[in-house]
Amino acid sequence: MERLQSAIDKARARRKDDRPKGQAVPIAAQPHQLPESLTLDAWAGIPEFVPQPDVMRRNRVLTFAGGGESTPFDMLRTKVLQQMRANNWRRLAVTSPGGACGKTTVCANLAFSLARQSDIRTLMIDMDMRRPALARTLGIEREGLQFSKALEGRADPLVHMRRYGSNLAVGLCEAPIRAPSELLQSDTAHAVLNDLERRLDVSLTIFDMPPMLATDDVLAFVGNVDCVLLVAAAESTTTKEVDICERDLAAQTNVLGVVLNKCRYPENDHNYDYYE
Template sequence: MERIQSAIAKARAARSASGTPSDRPPAFFSRPQASDAARIAEAWEALPQVAPEAGQLARHHIVATRGGRETAAFDVMRTKLLHQMRAQGWRRVAITSPGAGCGKSTIALNLAFSLARQPELRVLLAEIDLRRPSLARMLGLREKHGFAEVLQGSARFEDNAVRIGTNLAIATNRAPFRNPAELLQGASVPAVLSEIESRYAPDVVIFDMPPLLVSDETMAFAGQVHCALLIAAAESTSASEVDVCEQELAGQTNVLGVVLNKCRFMGPDHGYGYYG
C-alpha cells in the first residue's frame, strides 16, 4: 500500500510541475428559492419509498446507513467531498475506477447513505454503469427500473427511481443497456440531467460510472460532471493505472482524489484510505 501511495504522489507532483492539469470552470451550487420549496418537497414525496433490508445491505458491505465506528471512513470522505464541492459551487460527482472489482459501487452507495444522514441535504445516486448495473441487486430492489431510458428521453425519472428515507433518491437499471457510449454522448442527456435537477434540487448528485480502462462510457459522460473520485483496489490496481486514469479524467473534469480500497493489511484504526 505504501508503494502505491508513494508512486501516486510522485506522479501528481510531476504533473503539477509541468503545469497540467488545468482548472475547470465552476458549475452551479445554489439552494432553491423559498417559493420553490413546496414544489420540490412534493416531487420528493411522490417518489416511491423503499426500505432495504439490513441483512441485504450487510451482505454487500453497505454500512453507512447509520453512524458508528465502521462508517467513520465514509463520513470523513463525505466531509471532504462536501467541503471541496461547496467551495467550488459543484453538484455532480462521478465515481469510477481503473478496472472492475475495485468496489466503486459499494463506495458510491456508502457515500450516498453517509451524505443522506445529514437531513438538510438532498442526495441523488444515479447508475451510469449501463453494461454491468449492480445497484438494484445490492439494495435488493425488485422494481424493473431503467435509468438509461430516462437519459434517452423515453421514460420519466419518477418511474425509474426510488426514495430511501426522506432525502436519498436512487435511480437504477434492471438490465444492461445496448450501446451505452452512444447514449451517454447523445443530445438528450444534458437536458434530462438539467430537468431532474430543476425538479428535485439535489444538493449532491453521485454518478456510479463504469471502469475507465474497460470501456469509453466514462469518458463519454465525464464532461457532464463537475468532479470525480477514482477508486483503486490496493492489491490489484497498479500505480501506473491510477496515473493514467487521473490524467484521462483531468482532461474532462476535476479530479478530487483517489480512494484506496480493499486494504487488508491496515491497522484496526483504519478503513478505506482517502488521498486528495
C-alpha cells in the same frame, strides 16, 4: 500501499507542473431553485423503499446502520463535502481503473452517509449501464427499473427511481443496454439530468460510473461533472493504471482524490473508542 501512494503523489506533481496555465475546467450547471412546495411534491412522487438491514450488511453498505463501522466512509463524506462546497461543485462521478475495485460499494456508502445529513438532498444514479449493480447492492430487483429510458427521453425519471427517507433518491438500471457511450454523451441525457436536478433541488449528485479503462463510457460523460473520485483496489490496481486514469480525467475535469479500497490490514491504532 505506501509505495503506491508515493508513486501517485509524484505523478500528480508532474501533471500539475505540465498543466497549461489558465486551463479552463468545466463546471456543471447549477439548478434553478423551485418553490419548496414543488420540490417536495417531486420528492413525494418517487416511490419509497425500505432497505433490509441484512441485505445492506451482506453487501457491505455499512453507513446505512451508522456507528463505528461507518466511520471511514463518514470521514470520506466530510472530506468530499468540504471540497465540493469550497468550490461550489454539485456533481461527483465515481469510477475505477478496472472491475472489482468496489466503486459501487463506495458510492452506496457515501450516499447513505450523506442521507444522515438532513439538510442535504442527494441524488445517486447508476451510470454503469453495461453491468449495472446498484439495484442489486441495495436489494431492489425485479421492479422493472431502467433509468436509461429516462435518459433517452422516453420516460419520467421519477418512475425509474426509488427514495430513501426524504433526502436520498436513487436512479437505477436493472438490465444492461446497448450503446451506453452514445447515450451518456447525448444532448437528451444531459438535458434530462439538468431538469431532474432542478426539480429535486439537489445538493449533490453522485454518478456510479463504469470502470474507466474497460470502455469509453467514462470519457464520454465525465466532462459534464465537477469532479471525480477514483477507486483503486489494494494489491490489484497498479500505479500505472491509476496514473493513466488520473491523467485522462484531469484533462476534462477535477480529480477529487483516490480511494484505496480492499485493504486487508487496515490501521487502527488511534486508541479511541466511543459509545453509540
